Amino acid sequence: METRTFLLELHCEEIPARFLQPLADEFKTALTSKLEGIEVQSQYSPRKLAWFSSMSGMQADQTETQVGPPQRMCVGEDGQPTIQGLKFAEKWGVDFSAVRFEQPAGKKEICAVVTVTKKGRPTKELLAEALPGLIAGLHVPKAMRWGSSDFEFVRPIRNVLCLFGDEVVDFTVDGVKSRSTTWGHRLYHRQHPEPILVKQPEDYDAALKAAGIVVSFSDRRAEMGKQLHALASEVNGRVVADDHLLDTLAEIVEVPKIVRGDFPTDFLDLPKEVLVTSLREHQKAFCIEDANGKLLPHFFTAANRTDDPKGFVKSGNEWVLKARLYDARFFFAEDRKHKLETRLDALKHLTFQRELGSYFDKTQRVMQLAERLAGLLGLDAGHAKEASRLAKCDLRTLMVGEFPELQGVMGGEYLMREGAPAPVWEAVKEHYQPAGADDALPASELGALLSIADKLDTVAGCFAVGLIPSGSKDPLALRRAGQGVIRILWERGWKSDLADLAKSALTVIGVKATKPETETLGALAAFFSDRVSYQLEQAGYAGAVRRSALAVGGSDLVGLKARCEALSAFADDPRFASLAQSAKRIANILKDEMPSDAFDAAALQDPSEKTLAALLQKLEATKDHKALLAELAELAQPLAAFFDAVMVKADDPKLRAARLSLLHRLRQAFLRVADFSQWQ
Amino acid sequence: MQIQDLILKLQRFWADQGCLIGQPYDLEKGAGTMNPLTFFGALGAKPWNVAYVEPSRRPADGRYGENPFRVYKHLQFQVILKPSPAAVQELYIKSLEALGIDLAVHDLRFEEDNWESPTLGAWGVGWQVVLDGMEISQFTYFQQVGGLDCRPVSAELTYGIERICMFLGGLDNIFDLPYGTVRTDEGEHIVTYGDMRQREEFELSAYSFEHADLDLHRTLFEAFEKEGKRLLELGHFRSAYEQALKMSHTFNVLDARGAVSTTERPGIIKRVRDLACGCAKAYAEHETANAAKEVL
Numbered sequence: 001m002e003t004r005t006f007l008l009e010l011h012c013e014e015i016p017a018r019f020l021q022p023l024a025d026e027f028k029t030a031l032t033s034k035l036e037g038i039e040v041q042s043q044y045s046p047r048k049l050a051w052f053s054s055m056s057g058m059q060a061d062q063t064e065t066q067v068g069p070p071q072r073m074c075v076g077e078d079g080q081p082t083i084q085g086l087k088f089a090e091k092w093g094v095d096f097s098a099v100r101f102e103q104p105a106g107k108k109e110i111c112a113v114v115t116v117t118k119k120g121r122p123t124k125e126l127l128a129e130a131l132p133g134l135i136a137g138l139h140v141p142k143a144m145r146w147g148s149s150d151f152e153f154v155r156p157i158r159n160v161l162c163l164f165g166d167e168v169v170d171f172t173v174d175g176v177k178s179r180s181t182t183w184g185h186r187l188y189h190r191q192h193p194e195p196i197l198v199k200q201p202e203d204y205d206a207a208l209k210a211a212g213i214v215v216s217f218s219d220r221r222a223e224m225g226k227q228l229h230a231l232a233s234e235v236n237g238r239v240v241a242d243d244h245l246l247d248t249l250a251e252i253v254e255v256p257k258i259v260r261g262d263f264p265t266d267f268l269d270l271p272k273e274v275l276v277t278s279l280r281e282h283q284k285a286f287c288i289e290d291a292n293g294k295l296l297p298h299f300f301t302a303a304n305r306t307d308d309p310k311g312f313v314k315s316g317n318e319w320v321l322k323a324r325l326y327d328a329r330f331f332f333a334e335d336r337k338h339k340l341e342t343r344l345d346a347l348k349h350l351t352f353q354r355e356l357g358s359y360f361d362k363t364q365r366v367m368q369l370a371e372r373l374a375g376l377l378g379l380d381a382g383h384a385k386e387a388s389r390l391a392k393c394d395l396r397t398l399m400v401g402e403f404p405e406l407q408g409v410m411g412g413e414y415l416m417r418e419g420a421p422a423p424v425w426e427a428v429k430e431h432y433q434p435a436g437a438d439d440a441l442p443a444s445e446l447g448a449l450l451s452i453a454d455k456l457d458t459v460a461g462c463f464a465v466g467l468i469p470s471g472s473k474d475p476l477a478l479r480r481a482g483q484g485v486i487r488i489l490w491e492r493g494w495k496s497d498l499a500d501l502a503k504s505a506l507t508v509i510g511v512k513a514t515k516p517e518t519e520t521l522g523a524l525a526a527f528f529s530d531r532v533s534y535q536l537e538q539a540g541y542a543g544a545v546r547r548s549a550l551a552v553g554g555s556d557l558v559g560l561k562a563r564c565e566a567l568s569a570f571a572d573d574p575r576f577a578s579l580a581q582s583a584k585r586i587a588n589i590l591k592d593e594m595p596s597d598a599f600d601a602a603a604l605q606d607p608s609e610k611t612l613a614a615l616l617q618k619l620e621a622t623k624d625h626k627a628l629l630a631e632l633a634e635l636a637q638p639l640a641a642f643f644d645a646v647m648v649k650a651d652d653p654k655l656r657a658a659r660l661s662l663l664h665r666l667r668q669a670f671l672r673v674a675d676f677s678q679w680q
Numbered sequence: 681m682q683i684q685d686l687i688l689k690l691q692r693f694w695a696d697q698g699c700l701i702g703q704p705y706d707l708e709k710g711a712g713t714m715n716p717l718t719f720f721g722a723l724g725a726k727p728w729n730v731a732y733v734e735p736s737r738r739p740a741d742g743r744y745g746e747n748p749f750r751v752y753k754h755l756q757f758q759v760i761l762k763p764s765p766a767a768v769q770e771l772y773i774k775s776l777e778a779l780g781i782d783l784a785v786h787d788l789r790f791e792e793d794n795w796e797s798p799t800l801g802a803w804g805v806g807w808q809v810v811l812d813g814m815e816i817s818q819f820t821y822f823q824q825v826g827g828l829d830c831r832p833v834s835a836e837l838t839y840g841i842e843r844i845c846m847f848l849g850g851l852d853n854i855f856d857l858p859y860g861t862v863r864t865d866e867g868e869h870i871v872t873y874g875d876m877r878q879r880e881e882f883e884l885s886a887y888s889f890e891h892a893d894l895d896l897h898r899t900l901f902e903a904f905e906k907e908g909k910r911l912l913e914l915g916h917f918r919s920a921y922e923q924a925l926k927m928s929h930t931f932n933v934l935d936a937r938g939a940v941s942t943t944e945r946p947g948i949i950k951r952v953r954d955l956a957c958g959c960a961k962a963y964a965e966h967e968t969a970n971a972a973k974e975v976l
Contacts, residue, residue, distance in 0.1 A: 013769055013790070014789075014790035014791070014792075014807060016792035017792065018792075046789075046790075142794070142805060144804075144805045144821055144823060144833075145821070145823065145830075145831075145833050146763075146764050146821050146833050146835075147763045147764050147765075147766065147832060147833060148763045148831075148832040148833075150831075155805075156764075156766075156821075158766065186773070186783070186788070187783065187784070190783065190784060252789060252791055253789070283813060301813065303787040304787055304788070304789050305787050308787075309784070309785050310785040312785050312786050312787075312812050313786070313787045313812050313813075315812070315850070316786070316787070316811065316812020316813050316814055316847070317812060317813035317814075319812075319813075319814065319847065319850065319852075320812075320813045320814040321813070322852070323748075323749050323852075326748065326749065326852075327747075327749065327750075330747060349938065
């Protein structure tokens, strides 16, 4: 059967960028489930969702098995068909000779059975029937109605183009009849009022290109990327990369075009972060920097047309940007009229969390915690206290009011200009980092400390009032904060104990806690253990290494890291697999026993256990993880030999006690580095 | 272009499209949507087209007349088309052409921007219309007003008059905008937006940031609510709605002063919304009763 190309294009009023791809994908799935075995491609632009597929012109014939009455009712004692038997054959349009007798699944006896062939239908007919339902069934997160209809979609559907080969697939969606024409770019139709005709799906891309639209998102994105780089080299600069912004721009235009704009150089006095944020958030524009990372007074943004005949596109964007930067400069100047610390009092009116109080309260807590941490880590406690005192003040500045994502950054900038000590302003600037898994860690020691203190207070505080993340619910992003604490401690190699940190944070929270302390500490321990486990995974340790190392404690990250490093050298050592089995056995044997630490070596009889006792002395004397593991590897074989040779629970109580103690001491020696029963 | 020209052109254009030309409603409000021509007009089944200018007050945006882009009070030009016509985007584009904005030389985009008014119990979906990178209009398909589903759906077009004027004139300061020309026996002179409004901006900003009596405003808020509820009990949704508007503005004054805490805020907004939704419901019932009478 010949194949033909199917094309459906929904031409809508501008569809929000964020819905385009999900809708394209969803319809793909829906169509594939309706017509099995087909492949569907999609394209989209702000006003278009289009799908292509190659399909057979006819659906394949389908055979179905129809089960009739039992054989005894269809065939008489004389072997001739009964009336009932004949009627069954007649019902399915076959001769009685085509009726078979079989026992179908689920039936208790042999029945009359026929195989009927359902003629495959023309695909076009099937499509016409199915498409309205498939389109109406698309799930739209923020659906709307329009006009007088109850139909719901993401935005009003204004034209439906649907072809199968060179024929129109006839159907109607919310009163819009499918046809073989569509609409190009608005500019194109100012000169060509007629709709554009698409004779066959293969012509679609070219027809739309001629009418001013590049329907493929990836083509638009690639072309815009190219233009960005070409324009940047024109001004001897490079684009401050932002993949997300490029996606957004490619999603909001129908034709790829980057325009360059310039702004007055005096705005370059603003902090770089302010310029980058203002340009991105307000004007969807890229910044350009020179080889030293210094911004140049240019910006690049997208236009939904390929030319700028009178320069209005450029001048318009420049005008708006100037207004925005004027605003930013106004905020920057206003904010600096008063020292940052004058906002401290105003933090009393800014709620952090209902039970945990205001940002002022939080500041007081973080100050205590930071001071304590500084003592612990040997950092300047005065600086730690000062940085945490001022850390949240920028929440009350105009600039952060306008650009919340500049929190921290502005505080740091303002403090720097006030002449605050570098460690203090750097710490304030960096203390929200890392804001996510891909974000950088604070570069300065004090920034890292402040970040830990702030996040620890948030996590412990929320846990103390019962706000604990569960499943997919983590509205306060506590997991992200917790992960940040772990990442910083891990990368810095700071010697600290997570359980102690959690306890310190809870002490500072004090009476604000609504849950019993032991309960909260337990929940925090489990929470941090998960975060640590994730960190180990991210660091690339093998599963055996992670499980066995973490099982003997994850509270001291420095120790854990050292153990993981040491263990990794043996990750593929077969002797460790054997050791793991013995370790499991030991754990089982000791489960209900209370062996004493001391044992009578003289009571041991078998050479295998005497060997073990000798090795144990060596093990216990070894301090270094690596050396210990090397000895443990050597222990694997004697240990296996021991289990082969002796019955641990001997009848002689003295012997039995000695063997149990020997195993117990061996186990204690293992556990200094890992719980090998978790190795596999 | 002078501000008054822009207004006259928009009024002429939309009148020609079959819209009534309405007038601003004489109470303080934050947006043209609050005018009863929109609030009640968007409810019910009867077709309804209306366009009007609405001075809109945003106490928190006051800048003492010193910021060239932000003002306490600005002018919105509001159009309601019910049901939303199939060619509504083209109509809008034609209105821009009527203002002399030739799309052959400009870049026009419709970027997602959904609108919500928690005090009116209203929301819709739509776009901000962006011309050469600048937002010049808000375009919304009303889905709910006063907590009631809009059937049919109205399209609301809101033009920022000062912005468009500044943009067209390439001006960097709102107060330099030409408002119009005065001709007398002694000659003619251009009156600027600054001549008309700068002192007003100064005083109204000073009022909302410094001089407004907060205790009085708290008392007023309570009193307007009480009055509104009483009127609503009489079934008088139009006079009750005026009280809701007064509550809304009183809240905005308090809010600009930071006198409303974050925790208090949702509760206060809800009190305004409850009254507005009550008015919408009473209006709908009134309309249903009227329609029944007509059938009889």
